[in-house]
Amino acid sequence: MAEKTRVRFAPSPTGPLHMGGVRTALYNYLYAKQRGGDFILRIEDTDSQRFVPGAEEYIIEALAWCGISPDEGVEGGKIAEEASAKHPHAPYRQSQRRHLYREYAEKLVKDGNAYYAFDTSEELDALRKEYESRGETFTYNFKVRHSLATSLYLSGEETERRLRENNHWVIRFKVPEDRVVKMSDMIRGEIEVNTNTLDDKVLWKAADELPTYHLANIVDDHLMEITDVIRGEEWLPSLPLHYLLYEALGWDKEQPRFAHLSLLLKPDGKGKLSKRDGDRLGFPVFPLEWKNSEGEVSRGYREDGYFPEAFVNLLAFLGWNPGTEQEIFSLEELVNAFSLDRVVKSGAKFNPDKAKWYNQEYLRMHDDKLLAVGFERYLAKMGISSDIGYTEKIVSLLKERAAFISDFWDLGGYFFIAPSEYDMAVKSKFWKEETPAILGELSSILSSTEDFSRDEIERILPAVIKERGWQMGSVMNTLRLALVGASKGPGVADIIALLGKDETCARIERIIRSFA
RNA sequence: GGUCCGUUCGUCUAACGGUUAGGACUCAAGAUUUUCAUUCUUGCAAUAGGGGUUCGAUUCCCCUACGGACUACCA
Numbered sequence: 155m156a157e158k159t160r161v162r163f164a165p166s167p168t169g170p171l172h173m174g175g176v177r178t179a180l181y182n183y184l185y186a187k188q189r190g191g192d193f194i195l196r197i198e199d200t201d202s203q204r205f206v207p208g209a210e211e212y213i214i215e216a217l218a219w220c221g222i223s224p225d226e227g228v229e230g231g232k233i234a235e236e237a238s239a240k241h242p243h244a245p246y247r248q249s250q251r252r253h254l255y256r257e258y259a260e261k262l263v264k265d266g267n268a269y270y271a272f273d274t275s276e277e278l279d280a281l282r283k284e285y286e287s288r289g290e291t292f293t294y295n296f297k298v299r300h301s302l303a304t305s306l307y308l309s310g311e312e313t314e315r316r317l318r319e320n321n322h323w324v325i326r327f328k329v330p331e332d333r334v335v336k337m338s339d340m341i342r343g344e345i346e347v348n349t350n351t352l353d354d355k356v357l358w359k360a361a362d363e364l365p366t367y368h369l370a371n372i373v374d375d376h377l378m379e380i381t382d383v384i385r386g387e388e389w390l391p392s393l394p395l396h397y398l399l400y401e402a403l404g405w406d407k408e409q410p411r412f413a414h415l416s417l418l419l420k421p422d423g424k425g426k427l428s429k430r431d432g433d434r435l436g437f438p439v440f441p442l443e444w445k446n447s448e449g450e451v452s453r454g455y456r457e458d459g460y461f462p463e464a465f466v467n468l469l470a471f472l473g474w475n476p477g478t479e480q481e482i483f484s485l486e487e488l489v490n491a492f493s494l495d496r497v498v499k500s501g502a503k504f505n506p507d508k509a510k511w512y513n514q515e516y517l518r519m520h521d522d523k524l525l526a527v528g529f530e531r532y533l534a535k536m537g538i539s540s541d542i543g544y545t546e547k548i549v550s551l552l553k554e555r556a557a558f559i560s561d562f563w564d565l566g567g568y569f570f571i572a573p574s575e576y577d578m579a580v581k582s583k584f585w586k587e588e589t590p591a592i593l594g595e596l597s598s599i600l601s602s603t604e605d606f607s608r609d610e611i612e613r614i615l616p617a618v619i620k621e622r623g624w625q626m627g628s629v630m631n632t633l634r635l636a637l638v639g640a641s642k643g644p645g646v647a648d649i650i651a652l653l654g655k656d657e658t659c660a661r662i663e664r665i666i667r668s669f670a
Numbered sequence: 671g672g673u674c675c676g677u678u679c680g681u682c683u684a685a686c687g688g689u690u691a692g693g694a695c696u697c698a699a700g701a702u703u704u705u706c707a708u709u710c711u712u713g714c715a716a717u718a719g720g721g722g723u724u725c726g727a728u729u730c731c732c733c734u735a736c737g738g739a740c741u742a743c744c745a
Contacts, residue, residue, distance in 0.1 A: 166745045201744050275743060291672045291741085324743050342675070351673050351741095359743045367745050391674055391740040416676075417738070424737065471694095475683055479693055498683075501738065505681045508695045555707040565707085580705085616704090630704050642706035 159191025167209035170444035184492035195227035255365035267402035270305035340413035459558035514557035573639025608651035636665035
């Protein structure tokens, strides 16, 4: 029987989930679902210093908004704490699994694969500086560990004494000397690294009785039977350590496959996409709005009016493509089409224009009724209430020129509020001496029109203009100016029919008075 | 500095040794639209550089350049 695919998304609750993080979660999800596997959400909160309240809830909510639902880890919007049939590996929060890790760290020490180290951060910092000043690279490995205060060098009694004395000690991995670690990455292929360039990383800290990422991650991935690890490129440098750790723990035969995703880069200039870029260039970097403890607000795709489907779609295409010319994919279609083979190795610069285009495509696919409901919510925030039938007609008229629901307001605010000012460029071009008289006559013709349907108005208008020998351009544009206030919008007949007889005539009278 | 990863139009990318190097976004032009958009058509625009390997390199290898990540008792 083939093994069941199990992947995990393991964010750290140190702040809101970045869109790059959402992409990692998405690729994990797509990969798992395509294989009928499970997607697990695990919270890696082993850094007690950087814990941010609300971050975990944010992560769960963001994934939910995207339609990415974990098979394991989250139940009813909360991270599962108790083991159950659905959540056999609970708890899924590393801080609640702390008791598990020490035994593995101690086992590594017993087997000679790790050791106790008593040097302080300050001592090490000083040492690093010293090396740097000599132009050398400080590597905490076989070259130096015997000269430092470690259980490798100290006597058994001395080690015992120091372990008891205080909790300023750590357990470090003992990286083997001069070995070439051969690794395999599903996206990048084969990678080799000599162990001499690796540091003896800290695995466990006595101070807070917590493991570091490296240990917790490997232990949990093993315990949770993770088959494939798909994570960000920033983890690639620690892949050799992870290989070595699996080996030292005796788990290398069943260690997961790895895939490292390239980073999302800022749209302009150099470097990875950061919160700052969003603020600077005017686009969201986070899926949902986030307010930090200082009250600073970071905008979110959701709040900016992106459809979750569009967001997921554009995210999927940042570093992956189906190899066909199809660009619009639902989540289900992505599940079917996704393949790590087609994930691009290089970093992708985020393009806000393309993001907007995606949303426009999705807006067009949406039902008018749904869009109208969304638009009414937007209107309500501005204190405007509208009949849903009326709103829906507006939406259908404006749909093809909008990318966001909020665009309906910019595009059609005049359907709700009469123009208070007029585009003077349009006026100077089309407003003639005889215009007031013409508009006045038009107003009275319209007010006596029985059938106020769009089609009837569409028929009457040009007929009248032709009959009286008026200038088509001048009349139509000034009429539009009266109704809209500018030279934009759908057909005049559509606007008139929607506005209704009274409002149309009132607006015509009003512009005549304004320019009298 | 060291280690690792990467490099095709401005951007996202296709082309798994043989193509006029394709598509999408952006931009420009034209057509349609009495407006603005839409739509349609067309256009601009790329294999980082240098060596190999090969009958033939975007594709394989090496070097250089550039970019990125990592280099914490953070993840």
